[in-house]
Every structure is written in C-alpha cells, then in structure tokens.
Amino acid sequence: MEKKPFQAESKRLLEMMINSIYTQREIFLRELISNASDAIDKIYYKALTDSNLTFDKDSYFIKVTADKAKRTLTIRDTGIGMTKEELESNLGVIAKSGSLAFKKENESKDGHDIIGQFGVGFYSAFMVADEVTVVSRALGETQAYRWHSTGADGYTIEPAEKDEVGTEITLQIKPNGEEDNYDEFLEEYRLKAIIKKYSDFIRYPIKMDVTASRKKEDSEDEYESYTEEQRVNSMVPIWRKNKSELKTEDYEQFYAEKHYGFDKPLKHLHLSVDGAVSYNAILFIPENMPFDYYSKEFEKGLELYANGVLIMNKCADLLPDHFSFVKGMVDSESLSLNISREMLQHDRQLKLIAKNIANKIKSQLQSMLKDEREKYETFYKAFGRQLKFGVYNEYGMNKDVLQDLLLFHSSKEKKLVSLDEYVSRMPEEQKYIYYATGPSIERIDKLPQTEVVADKGYEILYFTDDIDEFAIKILTSYKEKEFKSVSSGDLGIDADANEKTDDETGKENEDLFEQMKTLLAGKVKSVKASKRLKSHPVCLSAQGDLSIEMEKVLKMMPSGQDVQAEKVLEINVNHPVFVSLKDAFEKDKEKLGLYTALLYNQALLIEGLPLQDPVEFTNDICKIMV
Numbered sequence: 001m002e003k004k005p006f007q008a009e010s011k012r013l014l015e016m017m018i019n020s021i022y023t024q025r026e027i028f029l030r031e032l033i034s035n036a037s038d039a040i041d042k043i044y045y046k047a048l049t050d051s052n053l054t055f056d057k058d059s060y061f062i063k064v065t066a067d068k069a070k071r072t073l074t075i076r077d078t079g080i081g082m083t084k085e086e087l088e089s090n091l092g093v094i095a096k097s098g099s100l101a102f103k104k105e106n107e108s109k110d111g112h113d114i115i116g117q118f119g120v121g122f123y124s125a126f127m128v129a130d131e132v133t134v135v136s137r138a139l140g141e142t143q144a145y146r147w148h149s150t151g152a153d154g155y156t157i158e159p160a161e162k163d164e165v166g167t168e169i170t171l172q173i174k175p176n177g178e179e180d181n182y183d184e185f186l187e188e189y190r191l192k193a194i195i196k197k198y199s200d201f202i203r204y205p206i207k208m209d210v211t212a213s214r215k216k217e218d219s220e221d222e223y224e225s226y227t228e229e230q231r232v233n234s235m236v237p238i239w240r241k242n243k244s245e246l247k248t249e250d251y252e253q254f255y256a257e258k259h260y261g262f263d264k265p266l267k268h269l270h271l272s273v274d275g276a277v278s279y280n281a282i283l284f285i286p287e288n289m290p291f292d293y294y295s296k297e298f299e300k301g302l303e304l305y306a307n308g309v310l311i312m313n314k315c316a317d318l319l320p321d322h323f324s325f326v327k328g329m330v331d332s333e334s335l336s337l338n339i340s341r342e343m344l345q346h347d348r349q350l351k352l353i354a355k356n357i358a359n360k361i362k363s364q365l366q367s368m369l370k371d372e373r374e375k376y377e378t379f380y381k382a383f384g385r386q387l388k389f390g391v392y393n394e395y396g397m398n399k400d401v402l403q404d405l406l407l408f409h410s411s412k413e414k415k416l417v418s419l420d421e422y423v424s425r426m427p428e429e430q431k432y433i434y435y436a437t438g439p440s441i442e443r444i445d446k447l448p449q450t451e452v453v454a455d456k457g458y459e460i461l462y463f464t465d466d467i468d469e470f471a472i473k474i475l476t477s478y479k480e481k482e483f484k485s486v487s488s489g490d491l492g493i494d495a496d497a498n499e500k501t502d503d504e505t506g507k508e509n510e511d512l513f514e515q516m517k518t519l520l521a522g523k524v525k526s527v528k529a530s531k532r533l534k535s536h537p538v539c540l541s542a543q544g545d546l547s548i549e550m551e552k553v554l555k556m557m558p559s560g561q562d563v564q565a566e567k568v569l570e571i572n573v574n575h576p577v578f579v580s581l582k583d584a585f586e587k588d589k590e591k592l593g594l595y596t597a598l599l600y601n602q603a604l605l606i607e608g609l610p611l612q613d614p615v616e617f618t619n620d621i622c623k624i625m626v
Helices: 010-021 027-049 084-092 098-105 121-127 188-199 248-257 348-371 373-396 399-405 419-424 441-445 448-455 468-475 497-508 510-519 548-556 576-587 589-607 614-625
Strands: 062-067 072-077 129-137 144-149 155-160 166-173 206-215 223-231 267-273 279-285 302-306 309-315 327-332 407-410 416-418 433-437 460-463 481-485 526-529 538-543 566-571
Touching: 027 062, 027 072, 027 121, 027 166, 027 188, 027 309, 062 188, 084 129, 084 144, 084 155, 121 129, 188 206, 188 309, 248 267, 248 279, 267 348, 279 348, 327 348, 348 373, 348 399, 373 399, 373 407, 373 468, 399 419, 399 468, 407 419, 416 419, 419 433, 433 448, 433 468, 448 460, 448 538, 460 468, 468 481, 468 548, 510 526, 510 566, 510 576, 510 589, 538 589, 566 576, 566 589, 576 589, 589 614
Parallel strands: 062 206, 302 327, 433 460, 433 481, 526 566
Antiparallel strands: 062 072, 072 166, 129 144, 129 166, 144 155, 206 223, 267 279, 279 327, 302 309, 407 416, 407 460, 538 566
16 A cells, blocks of 8 residues: 655654654653543534534543554544545645644633644654554544554555544554563553543543452452453542532542642632633642752642643742742643743743732731731741742842741740731831841840840840841841841940940940950950940850851852951940959050950850861860969
8 A cells, every 4th residue: 555645744744743842751641631521622613513423421531452462552532533535635735733723713611622622742652662653533533544654754544444433543562671661651650641541530530451350259368360351540539629628638648649748738829710711710829848949959830731632740930939838739821832842832821820829828828817826836837948939039039028027935925926027016116126036946035136136125036047147137127117237337226325335335345346456456346435335244246138047158158158247345344344444454464365266266155156276265264274
C-alpha cells in the first residue's frame, strides 16, 4: 500500500515535537486520554442539537490495555470516531486540531469544554512507540478505517473492520535502550500512576484490566490471581462538588491523597469563581513547615488543571512568595496554554487568578487571626518568618498587604500581639512603637536598654528573628506611629528632673568621655552619659540606620559583609562605677584605660557581640581582682 507523506515539514517538525515540545515521556498517555475524552464530548455536543441522538453517560468510557508479550499499549474510546477524510485531515496534517475546529462550531456554556486545541498531542505517542495504528469508525458510518504510521516517513489509510463506533489507538512500544526504559509503559502499576496523576478527573470512566487476588475455593490460606476490569480514575473532582456536600474530613482526605503534606491542614479554602476568568480552587494552609521549606530544593506553587487534566505540578505564578506555604490546586477553562499544554502562556487570565487567590489567602489569614487566634498562632510559629520576609522583599512592595498579619512578643502581655493591638493600647503621650532585638525573649528581658522605656510603662515588642528588624525598617511606621529601637539615640521620652541633672553631669564630664573615646578609637563613635540606664552601669547604642543587631545578621551571611554599626558607649552616671571612673580619670590614667576596656567588653557581651581579645579581657579581670 502506498504511503502518504505528512502535509507539513514532516520529519523535522515531528522530531521537534517529540524531542523538544514535551519534557516528560509519560505525557503521551495524558494526551491520548484527553483526545479520547474529547471524542466522547463531541457526541454529547451532537446530542444537544440532534433529537435522534441520545447521550447516556454510563455508556461511554475509555479503556487502556497493555500486552507485555506483544509490547503493545492500546487506548480505546467509545467517542464520535473519525471518517476516512477526518483521519486524513486530523492525523495527516501535523498541528491541525479537529477538536479546535469542532469547538469553534459548537460553543457551549453548559460546563462541558473540549480539551484539545493544538492537534499535536496525538504525535507524542511516537516518543514511546515505533509505530502507531489507529482504527476508527465514525458516528453514523458502517465502514471503519485504519491509519498506520512509523513516524515522519508518512502514513497509510485503508478500510478496516470495527463493530462499534469509536477509536482504538495501538502503540508498538519501543525496545529498551541503554538509558531508556520503555517497559514501564507496559506495567500495570505505572500506567495506573500516570492516569491518576494527569487524568484522574477526566469526566468519563478510564478502565483497565487489573490483576487481583482471591482465596481459592475450599482453601483457607491459598490465593489465586485473576484479572478484572476496574475504573482507575476518580472522575468527579472534589472541587466541582457542592461545598454543602463536603465535610472537613473530605478536604483532609484530599490533602492526604494529593501528598500535600504529612500533617493535617489548619484551614482550607474552596473557591468557585465565575466571571471574566472562571476557575475552581481548593487551597490549604498547612499546620507544619516542610522540612525543606527554607532550602533551594523547595518549590512553591499550586497544581494547575485545565478541565480536570493536570497541566503543571507546581505553577509558581499562582502564588506570591510571601504565601508560598499554601498548598492546593486550581482548575480553569479560561487559561491560554502553550502548544504542549505543559506550560502557561503568561497572560491576563493567569494574573487575574493569581491576584484573586492572594486576596482570598489574606482574607482567610485575617479571619483566623480575629476568630481563631490559637490556630493562627500555630500557623504563625511555622510561617510567620515568611510573612516578615515578604514585607522586606521586593523593596517593601507588599508591606501594606502583610503588616496586619504580623505578630511579635509583647513585654507586657507576655504573648504574641499584632501591631494593631499594640497601637490600640498606646498611652496618648507615647510617640513611638518601641522594640528591642535579641536572640531570645529571655535575653531581651535582661537588656539594660529596655529599662527607661519599661519604667515609663510603655509596651516593648521583642524581635527574636534575624529578619524582624529589616522588615520593620521597611515598614517605618504603622498607623502613623514610627518604630523606635530601645537602643536608638533619641527615644522620644520626656526627661524628668533626675535626667536633667544627668545632662548636667554629662556636660561636666565631657573631658572624661572624650578620653574614653580616644582609648576606644575605631571601636565606638562616641562615649556619653546615658538617659536610658537605671540599674546597669553600661550599654551600647547605635547611631544611624544600621543597628547593632542588623550588623550581627549581615556578618553571618555567606558573603561575610564587613559592616559596622556606629556604636555609642553609654555610661550610667548614677551608678557607683562612674565614681571609680572619675577618680581614675583624675588620678590614674592607666587604671582609666583598664576600666574603659572592661566596660566596653562588658557592653559587647550584653549585646551578644564577640570579644575582640578574650585573653586580654580575662587578664583585665585578674588585674582588678589583684
């Protein structure tokens, strides 16, 4: 029989589709099943306008059959079938889609949509097959036809026998190569896994003959194997069911089945949106952080389906980075896909869905914060750091979105509080939102710098994450209240009578402080009398935008940035140590140097900064003891 050439740039185009368009060989089964589903849909569309044609959904199915001995894989459907002319047109012209043409002629708003658009999916079969045979009998026809091809060289069409309307595609699976295992596409478990992954929610039954076992008759412990036909796919996805039919347990089961996590989700969102862009989505807020969440291996993103067919495992564009912890899926008929249906064209529809999803996630988190505080705090302990990073990231682009979701430990409440809760409790005379930084709540509790703020009765937010202060620097203010570190030079607290005396004491001892600054040359910007210390003798504060805590964080980064905060050594002029300092300044310059070094190193230790010379520090202590 004469072989006909493909009506295209045959060999090169087919090679390109097989080797370039699809990134995973297993995709071929998704494409052939999608085409089979389209063929059944076409009968459904015909039945809408043809009174002589009835559509009994239970009569339609897709069947996948593997024959290891013959190395064949067959996909059979009970769809509309193809005439000789349609076989010639749809399969003889690469990239011509019969489904797309049919779709344009039969637009419908009843919830059914035809998946195929490009007409190249069929040819993905050649990724795993040396030859492909299609036997099809069209609806209303008695004659069937066989289409056969071994690849880019062309194809043949001849009459064939087929008892029922529909199409049967048989793939002659390639032999294994040194690096290629084609046997997997003949294995029952592998085929089932591929169907479940990509085609689980095709709306028609996908059947397979599967191996089962049963007890032998007249035997208690002997079993025998047998083959039975089973439906492999779920057919009706949970997201297309009415929310009123579903319970929390149903969503938790779906979460587990999709392997979104080993925990139970704290919250789920079930979205059904109709409008300019229509889609369904089920989103989950996990309880626990994945072990690789803050590693390069972690991939954010939602599963993306088009009409129930999985297109992408992780569509990162559907989630902003600050909500990357969200798991779930989106199914839409409105998306523009590329030719392989593996990737999205970045278009307006995708952006609209992503924007809407982000708004829904924020609303859900706000609702949890307001009405389910304990549950929200559980979430926040796992993912609060990501929200704070979202405030800092992209130059604060998302700070207004996230600021109301932030929580920090409160010095007064001894628990996590929101910025709104803090501001609502501020006394009228309080000018700033005060915060203190440190490695732990216990360490911050003991910081000398907190004394004057705490004595005023003002609440202090404790920053224990290395990202905290960076995020707050981006926020700058909340509800017109600026943030102020307790280590800042100006705390904005009105001086009382004693503090005015301290100012006078500081002026009287300017020469002493200047001498101490000289002794600490290159280590501190200045030495001065402190207005914040009450019971402690010394502390460090910082001038400028870079705090001491930020210096520590930046120095720990892989780049090892050599940054220095402008440190100020503050002395408590009401502490007994100050008397000794004055005495040494007047009588013993060597002792003044010893005292200055000790006080500076003491301040470093309080801040959690490393001592430049620990041996010298211990020797100085010994000198004092002697």
